[in-house]
Amino acid sequence: MTSEAPRWYKSSYSNNGGACVEAADNFAATHGIVPVRDSKNPTGPELAFPTAAFASFVTSVKSGAAGIA
Numbered sequence: 001m002t003s004e005a006p007r008w009y010k011s012s013y014s015n016n017g018g019a020c021v022e023a024a025d026n027f028a029a030t031h032g033i034v035p036v037r038d039s040k041n042p043t044g045p046e047l048a049f050p051t052a053a054f055a056s057f058v059t060s061v062k063s064g065a066a067g068i069a
Helices: 025-031 051-063
Strands: 021-023 033-038 046-050
Touching: 025 033, 033 051, 046 051
Parallel strands: none
Antiparallel strands: 021 033, 033 046
């Protein structure tokens, strides 16, 4: 178990409209995961995605292949 806390951030593309997620990439190298949470509920549940899966998702969104604007 680690005492390291997630360092949460919102995407620079977030328009602060309330429908945002936060990610904490400081666990990627050491634990192989990227925790994600709802920015409106910071004490709520977190999802932990494998680093490769999260990177693939980000690449798809940036390229427009994910169909998310």
